[in-house]
Amino acid sequence: MNNKRLYRSQRNQQIAGVCSGVAQYFGVDPTVVRLxxxxFALMGGPGLVLYLIMWVVVPLEP
Known part of the structure; x- marks a missing residue:
């Protein structure tokens, strides 16, 4: 059983650590997630809204 959890990163954060946390969870470069x-935000998608929701919902890494 995999105990992988999604957290906002404290080590590699730019604003709130959301993108860095997502990148750590999926094992990709944080720059790719940030881009x-x-x-998504520039194309009229839910990028900014999703980021703000994740900032509130996803806990900070211990």
């Missing part, structure tokens, strides 16, 4: 959030 994806920006592209």
């Amino acid at each position: 994806a959030f920006v592209l």
